[in-house]
Amino acid sequence: MNRGEEGRGEKDIVSVLESESVVVVHEPKVKVDMTKYIEDHEFRFDEVFYEGASNADVYARTAKPLVKTMFGGGKATCFAYGQTGSGKTYTMSGTNNDGLYMLAAEDIFAQLESRGARAKSEYTLWISFFEIYGGVLYDLLNDRKKLVAREDAKRRVVIVGLNENEVQSVDEFLELMAYGNAVRSTGATGVNADSSRSHAILQIVLKAGPPDGQRPVGKLSFIDLAGSERAADTTNNDRRRRMEGAEINKSLLALKECIRALDMEKVHTPFRQSKLTQVLKDSFVGSTSRTVMIATVSPTNYAAENTLNTLRYADRVKELRSKGGGPSGPSADRSTYPYTSGKGGGGSGSSGAGGGRRAVAGKGAVARTSAGGGAPAASSSAVASARPPHDVEELVDTHAELVSQILQEKEDLILAHRQQIDDMMEVVKQEMRLLHSVDQPGSVVDEYVAQLDGLLESKMRIIRALSGRLSRFKDQLEREETLSKSLERSLPPPSSQARGSDRDRSSDRSRRRRK
Secondary structure (H helix, E strand, C coil), X not given: CCHHHHHCCCCECEEEEHHHCEEEEEEEEECCCCCEEEEXXXXXXXXXXXXXXXXXXXXXXXXXXXXHHHHCCCEEEEEEEEECCCCHHHHHHCCCCCCHHHHHHHHHHHHHHHXXXXXXHHEEEXXXXXXXXXXXXXXXXXXXXXXXXXXXXXXXXXXXXXXXXXXXXXXXXXXXXXXXXHCCCEECCCCCCCEECCEEEEEEEEEECCCCCCEEEEEEEEEECCCECXXXXXXXXXXXXXXXXXXXXXXXXXXXXXXXXXXXXXXXXXXXXXXXXXXXXXXXXXXXXXXXXXXXXXXXXXXXXXXXXXXXXHHHHHCCCCCCCCCCCCCCCCCCCCCCCCCCCCCCCCCCCCCCCCCCECCCEEEEEXXXXXXXXXXXXXXXXXXXXXXXXXXXXXXXHHHHHHHHHHHHHHHHHHHHHHHHHHHHHHXXXXXHHHCCCCCCHHHXXXXXXXXXXXXXXXXXXXXXXHHHHHHHHHHHHHHHHHHHHHCCCHHHCCCCCHHHHCCCCCCECEC
């Protein structure tokens, strides 16, 4: 927890047993008879990092093995997932170039150096950096040029127009990363004044061979996902921010659907549902693919819902192992973590004054009543956000469905506008031919009038069609504005969340992460 959260009286509801790779979320709840109790949710992952862990510690136990995968000819991916402000960008970029990006670059160049002069002359390193914002791809190293994701004949995803830059040192790498991060889309949300509003994808490609015929050897990708948000975290922003949040959540939901399909071994995996899943396809498909997910969470009672959603999401990803893989560890259904009033319960000790963001593991939950001591009491706002009234839940669902419709209608409206321009241009061409015809000697004025009347009717029909679609879209925007205001009145304000960017908050807290 940071100082702001402590000052507002928020409670740390997450315990970490780093030595056992276990985290427990002690969710405060209230029964119908107003009895307060704690429901424990235990999660077990491959790695769990307590607040004292540095980015170097995280890298060594998560992303470092992926460098070996890249040199071995594989496709390696590391992506960070979590709610807004939980530390994803801090983990990837760090505060003073001490994030996973730089650590991986140092490791790669060290590997090339250790292989001798021949390897340095044979291998070259290329990077590309782009973002997915509002369902559109932008090249962050080429003046935010729009890009297109397509599949080639071998069903491999190719980013058409993506600029690749050769780097020959860590300094060159950092210079390009600084430029790309400077132009990345950010904006205010209900919980973060400077939140990343796009999914950022860094691709590091190792190539070999002569300069005129180099071939890719391996690829390492780092993906800093935009923060997932609840409806309550976006209602206080303008429509643009609400639409951004809806688009982000839509793409993250598509990713979840793909993970679920892979887990259930379905014949079809819906990678084409969003640009994000289309780009991530190579990370989950293929015998040479290796993927690490780092989940970042907030330990406060206010963020309990988002924390649990993140951990359940990560737990599903954890199950995506190759057949015959190692065990995933016992679930909380069979092993109950004993609750203690102190934080930590052994393992890594208590969370100090500068506590922070953590990541957890396991499956299942054990509910238990509390006499009032030892467990953090649920504040009225925390209970309201965790269990909103039925009508508020319906309002949230209605708003989410409407926003999803608006996003689709927006795309349809833009396509209709483009088609209208094409149709109008065709009518204009016919008008030009008609004018040329009427200027000729012997032209018949009645024919000219009849054809002009038909062309004008065609123009009005085209305009009416687009105008009708635009009118319906405006009605939807007005409905969204009304629903948003209703939500703002019904849901507790997100003021109890600490504000500031991931980097600003890093001085107050460490993040807990998991592999």
